[in-house]
Amino acid sequence: MENFREKTVLITGAAGGLGRAIALAFGEAGADVSLADVNEEGLHETAALVSGRKATARVSVVDLSSRQACFNLVKETVDHFGALDVLCNVAGILGPGHTTEISESVWNKIVAVNLSAPFWLIQASLPHLLERNGNVVNIASSGAFIGEAYVVPYTATKAGVVQMTRSLAMEYIKKPVRINAVAPGPMATSMIDNVQFPEGVDMELIQRYMGIRPAADPAQVADLVLYLASDRAANIHGACLVSDGGHSVC
Ligand SMILES: NC(=O)c1ccc[n+]([C@@H]2O[C@H](COP(=O)([O-])OP(=O)(O)OC[C@H]3O[C@@H](n4cnc5c(N)ncnc54)[C@H](O)[C@@H]3O)[C@@H](O)[C@H]2O)c1
Incomplete structure (x- = not known):
């Protein structure tokens, strides 16, 4: 089992299925977790579950669709725990619809949550991650690699997350940080x-x-996130690891 004692992990989308599974897994591994989501009730449920496992959790009820909200979240996390070791960008929205009926506000919201928020959170986190030899795990989707009808903005943003990961990894290839x-x-x-x-x-x-x-059970994907965030994955940088039960080869 991975050991994240004395490490601080920031997890967005922590009220949701995968975010909660990741929060529980990091909590189990001894991390201090900073949990963020727009869903207040779900977020408190996750925090209670994590605290039951003797880990330390703090919560931020926040809509991450602005740059300022992302910067505030990172600052609050570092002010509270004194450091940041891992950023997990998990929050996301699907927004299904016929392409001809998707409004400007729906498109902008999907881009803001799925693509811009991870970018702003990385921008705000990098100075702290560099101090701790830390890392970022972005949640993309197998939909980044295959065509999926009626979720065009979603898959476009997820492909953006994959390419953002690669390009950031190149920009920081000489620095003590990993981005996957x-x-x-x-x-x-x-x-x-x-x-x-x-x-x-x-x-x-x-x-x-x-x-x-x-x-899949989101706990299976959370296992992979923990591995990627751990020192065992020290040679993995700029990768997008697929955990989809063969979905993207069909
Ligand atoms: N469920 C799947 O089949 C699947 C497949 C591939 C990728 N993913 C990705 O996994 C991640 C987690 O999704 P999930 O399956 O747990 O879904 P979910 O809906 O259970 O969780 C998503 C969470 O993001 C939060 N969120 C949405 N908008 C937000 C905002 N503006 N600010 C803060 N939080 C916000 C939601 O409140 C929710 O708790 C997402 O990025 C999603 O795209 C999911």
Whole structure:
């Protein structure tokens, strides 16, 4: 099991299925966790579960769709715990719809949460991560690599997360920091369980990207995130590791 004692980990989307699984896994491994999400109730539930495992958790109820909110979150985390070792960019929204019906505000929101927030959080975190030989794990999606109808803004932002990871890794290749991504396939979380496609979609196209194997338990993906954030992955930089049950080869 990985050991993250005396390490501080910032996790966004911590009220959600994968964010909670990652928070519990880091808590189990002894980390201090800073948990952020716009969903206050879910966030407190996650914090209670983590604290039950004797880890230290703090929460920030925050909408991460502005640069200032991202900078405030990093500052609050460092002010509270005194350092930052790992940033996990997990918060995300799907926003399904027919391409011709997606409004400017929906497009802007998906870009703000899925792509801009990880960038601003990395920008704010880098000075702290560099002091601690720390690292970033961005959550992308297998949808970054295959075509998925009716979720075009989502997959475009996730492809952006993969390329942002690569280019940041190159820019920081001579510095003491690692930047990686994980691309999950379908997981049993509210993003999939509660998805509502609009009228008139072609279900055959959607079935093609819902995966052949059953949706994964987010704890499986959280395991990979912990490995990537650990010293055992010291040689992994600029990678996007896929954990999708073969979803992206179908
Ligand atoms: N569930 C899947 O099948 C799947 C597949 C591939 C990738 N992913 C990715 O995994 C990550 C986690 O998703 P999940 O499956 O746990 O879904 P989820 O809906 O359970 O969790 C997403 C979390 O992000 C939070 N969030 C949304 N907008 C926010 C904002 N503006 N500010 C702060 N928090 C905000 C939500 O409140 C929610 O708690 C996402 O990046 C998602 O794109 C999910």
